Amino acid sequence: MYDSYDELVDKLHKIRDELAQNPDRVSSNCGPLVFGILGMGVVGQGARDVFIELGAQQIPAESLEAIDQLDSSKMYYVELGRKHFLQKDGKCEFSHEDYTLNKSDYENVFCQKYLSKLSVLALSIAWTPEYPPLITKEGIDSLLNDPHSRLMAIGDLACIANGPVEFLKSCKTSESPFFYYDSTNGVSDFAEEAASDSIIYLAVEKLPSELPKEGSHMFESSLSAYLKDICEKETLDYEHMDDELKTGAIISKGQFTDKYSYLG
Template sequence: MGATIGIRREDKNKWERRVPLVPADLAELQRNHDLDFIVQPSPIRVFTDADYVGAGIKVQEDLTAADVVVAVKEVPIDMVQEKTVYLCFSHTIKGQDYNMPLLQRCLDVGATLIDYERIADEQNRRLIFFSLHAGYAGAIETLVALGSRLEQQGLTTPLLDIKHAYEYASLIEAENHLRRIGERIKVEGLGPMQEPLIIGVAGYGNVAKGCDAILSCLPVREVPVADLAAAAKGSTKDYGPLVKVVFKEKDLVETRSNEAQFVLQDYYQRPENYRSVFERYLPHLDILLNTIYWTSDYPRLVTRKWVKANYGPRKTPRLKVIGDISCDIEGSIEVTLKAPMPEAPCYVYDPESGEVTDGTAGVGPVIMSVDNLPCELPRESSEHFSTVLREMIPALGQADFAGDFESLHLPSHLKKAVITHRGGLTPAYRYLQEYLDKATS
């Protein structure tokens, strides 16, 4: 028998019911490759212990015999053992301080850490992700929040009938329900509203594609950014009840030099040469869905300063709800202050105190910033993820991780995702040493 691969149960919170590999895919891998699998038992997983046993997969608590441990979320520090390979979303590549102890543990015991976020093709396009399902669930939760905020403002609309994503038995059920609500909106409109509700989507990647799939269930008309102001002032008779506008990088920023022009690759490589102009669009939006990848090098979309200037007594800003699907705390949406669980997905940011209150009632904008949104659609998100991951497992099982990094034979898309190996940071991730040093200073 070749390598033994362990599947760790997810236990970060009660909502984490996803799996990295579904029973049918493990059965196929075990049947056609020289691999053995061990799955940890779980009382909450969407695919039960019985599902795995029925597929011929061993279910047991002890994973110490595993050469490779596969998980969704990061592995607990006390589980990381010597010279074992760990594949997960490690949440370390930005130098996140809360996971520097995990990174240090991998270095201390000579474990190999591979991060899904860095598995990418030659153009650095990610190959495996839950992003699409984050978009599905995030759009649904944001629409739920909008229906609630409108009710707070005295407007009862069909949006109130949308359920939380986790309350649907499946994604298909959710989409069918939304289509029925969409038909009602076509007939009934959105109550007394004479202007369309404007939905801004920042980004156009996989998360945005998930959002678009949900929004397409409703009578939504897309307009270009250039027509946003006109649509916001227009009537439902001319534009329909719901209008969507998609913002790309060139819409978010301008060059600091009057003589320079926007160049996408230059923006990626030298973001300091650009400043945000996104605030010019905010007065025209009812909803903002934030789907962009962000680091502190890049300008923000929404700042505390803008919120304080536009919300408060005798102020009636149009922007009601921000669905911060990217959920970077105090990041591109600076008033995203926490990552709530799905049972209470929203809070209102107070522009004066800077504090937040759960729910949708209050003076400031509603923020929806659940950071584990795919958990609300655990079966579909797991099946999608497993379909991609199963193609990578044989290479991991066949690789000899005993040698140094240079001699490690892995497909390029996997090798570029190796963060630690045999006690050291791999060349592409040596920048993380600075964060490790800060964590111990």
């Protein structure tokens, strides 16, 4: 845990400068180092900020088809969304409206088309049960058995157990944030128990608490506009909330609201 975002940025800059002075540390091990960000909401934008501070350069998704043409001593990041991997009739032409009506017409090609090209995935996409699993066990096992796969780690910033990642059954804690996954042993808590081709997986669902000062200020600034109205109400009944508050309400009277019932 860092005391502040500035302290985190300072650490990132030290890593950036060290790698810039010793470019062979990237090129001789895993270069180029490619970070993928799946989902560009507030969380995804935060991941992008971190990669930029680390010195990564942005590339379009199309560049993943020709990774050998990238500088092997550099770091890159790519922004991905549903339009890239939910494919219809062999084409990536995702439409939320059409998907809602014709789910069976779409195929998820994320593992084979994108995940194997990334060094690290920052998973921050919004997910509900209306969407298929993003990373299936079959897909990740096939990827890990592919000698050309570049994937080393997944940082699950959404961290929904039994959700978009089939093999994520429970979340970890800040004290023990990682587990390992390989196609032979499945989930392992310790590197010694995992196979040599395993990936490391970050699975902490309360990451804002890792930066408590900035996290508190962010929530404070977001909620302050609604505090006067909330305090003036005699009762805060979910059914009578303003639409904006209702949209953000996860729990009411000890139960998940309909929108977030899948979290239970």
